[in-house]
Amino acid sequence: EVQLLESGGGLAQPGGSLRLSCAASGFTFSSYAMAWVRQAPGKGLEWVSAITDNGGGAYYADSVKGRFTISRDTPRNTLYQQMNGLRAEDTAIYYCARLRWYANAFYFDYWGQGTLVTVSS
Amino acid sequence: AIQLTQSPSSLSASVGDRVTITCRASQGISSALAWYQQKPGKVPKFLIYDASTLESGVPSRFSGSGSGTDFTLTISNVQPEDFAIYYCQQFNRYLLYSFGQGTKLEIK
Numbered sequence: 001e002v003q004l005l006e007s008g009g010g011l012a013q014p015g016g017s018l019r020l021s022c023a024a025s026g027f028t029f030s031s032y033a034m035a036w037v038r039q040a041p042g043k044g045l046e047w048v049s050a051i052t053d054n055g056g057g058a059y060y061a062d063s064v065k066g067r068f069t070i071s072r073d074t075p076r077n078t079l080y081q082q083m084n085g086l087r088a089e090d091t092a093i094y095y096c097a098r099l100r101w102y103a104n105a106f107y108f109d110y111w112g113q114g115t116l117v118t119v120s121s
Numbered sequence: 122a123i124q125l126t127q128s129p130s131s132l133s134a135s136v137g138d139r140v141t142i143t144c145r146a147s148q149g150i151s152s153a154l155a156w157y158q159q160k161p162g163k164v165p166k167f168l169i170y171d172a173s174t175l176e177s178g179v180p181s182r183f184s185g186s187g188s189g190t191d192f193t194l195t196i197s198n199v200q201p202e203d204f205a206i207y208y209c210q211q212f213n214r215y216l217l218y219s220f221g222q223g224t225k226l227e228i229k
Binding site for chain 1: 218
């Protein structure tokens, strides 16, 4: 059974930093690209970042480019997101998601339960 | 940037109805579109990918169609557990991923 378990959320001050983790199990972690998707309170889904299966490529939404860094530790089966320069608008539930490749496109096929990040003074 | 616009933003239906949700892309995306269902306080659930392929375990009353810029999600014979928010999502090699704003399906 595929499981994704996020941790690391919490309260941060504007301009502060947090590091999110996502522990993966139930599948061959090294064979899948992974991503972070967020959802602000009462709002829709927003893709944040993605990383290739081998970690060689990382991609970001314009809203977080230069502030967030996605990475992965294959031996530990863990995905990370380092978030610096946090802003109030980064307040959201952050979901870790597995990416499925099909017919030249990626889709978010499994999601973790999410971790809440609140940016406030 | 490719934008996805869903319509309607919300709709009401009765159990047993057939409902259709539309997702329009601002540029052609071939068939690189997925649909997700999210119930209140829950994690999004993957329903359909490649515009029309049903994910394993998803009831056959869900179906998807379309290509290029216009896509639809149809739920035939709506069941009580189907009342939720539905999102479309696209992938492209340049701007990667984006989601529609969501469509809330409510009980009439």
